[in-house]
Amino acid sequence: MTAIPIIDIAPLVNGSPEQTRAVADALGSACRDVGFFYVTGHMIPPALVARVFEMSAAFFAGPASLREATSFSGPGDNRGYIRLGGETLDPGKPADFKEAFNIGLELAPDDPQLLARAPFRAPNLWPDMPGFRDTMLDYFDRVWRLGRDLHRGFALDLGLEPEFFESKLDKPIATLRLLHYPPVTSPPPDGQLGAGVHTDYGNVTLLATDAVGGLMVKDRSGRWLDAPVIPGAFVCNIGDCLMRWSNDVYVSTPHKVVNPLGADRYSVAFFLDPNPDAMVACLPTCINRDRPAKYAPITGAEFLRSRLEPTYAGTTT
16 A cells, blocks of 8 residues: 555556546646546556666666767766765765766757757767667657647646647656666765655656665655555656646655665656746646746746756755
C-alpha cells in the first residue's frame, strides 16, 4: 500500500470519454493533494527500460575518460556528465552525493534554433558507446509522448481543451537524466543526501527506478513518506512551472533521495518543461475573483534559467 496514488493512464489514449474523464479526475486529485502519482498502462516496453538502465550503469562504471569527454556544458545548455558533488539541490546543505548525465532534445544540425544557440538549444554530448545514442533517443521520444498524454489529462481536469498544452510541448526543454547514487557505508555527515530536498522545476517528471529504494516525498502535512518501488510503474510529479501555470491549483511537492547503505542506486528521470518561447501565464480557468493571478507571465526558458542557475552556483562540473 502507498499514500501515493497509482493511476492507469491507458484510457487517456484509447478509452471512452467517460474513462478519459475519470483518469483526468484522478490525475487532478493527485496533483492537488500529494503532488506525486504512479503511472501504469503507459505502453513503454519493459525491455527498452531495462536496456536504458544497463547502458546507464555501464556508462557510470566505465573509464573516467568516457565521462570526461562529455563533461557538463553548464546550465545554459544543460547537457552532459555532472560529476559527484557537481550539483546542490538544497543550497543550505552539502553538495548532492550523486552523478548524472543529461540528454536534451535532439535537433538536426541545421536547426535554426541550434545554429542561433537559442536558450537550451545545444548539441547533445554522446559518449563513445555503441548503441547508447539510439537507445536513449528511442526512450526519450516515448516518455516525451507519455508526458504529453499526461498533459491531456491535466488540461481536461483544469477545464481546458484536451490539446491545450500540445503546441507548448512540441519542441520542449526536455531533459532525460541518467542518475547514479554510489553506495555509502555509513550515514553521510552534515545532512548530505543523494539528492537534497527540492521541488522539480518543470511541468512534470517521469521517473523510472531500480529495485533500490531511497526516494522520499513530503506530504502536505509535513510528513516524509517513502515512495515504494512498484515494478513497471513510473513515479510522476508535477513541478514548479506547472504549479505557476495553474496559479497554484496544482502544487509541487518537496522530495529527496537518501542513499541506501551498501548499494548502488540508479534511476532515470525525464523532466518535461515547455518550449523555450512558450508563455507561461496563469490559465484563465485557474483565475477568479477570489483567486487572482499570483504570477507574472514568463517564458519557459526564462523560468528554467531562474531555477537552474542557483543549483550550480558555487559548484564546478
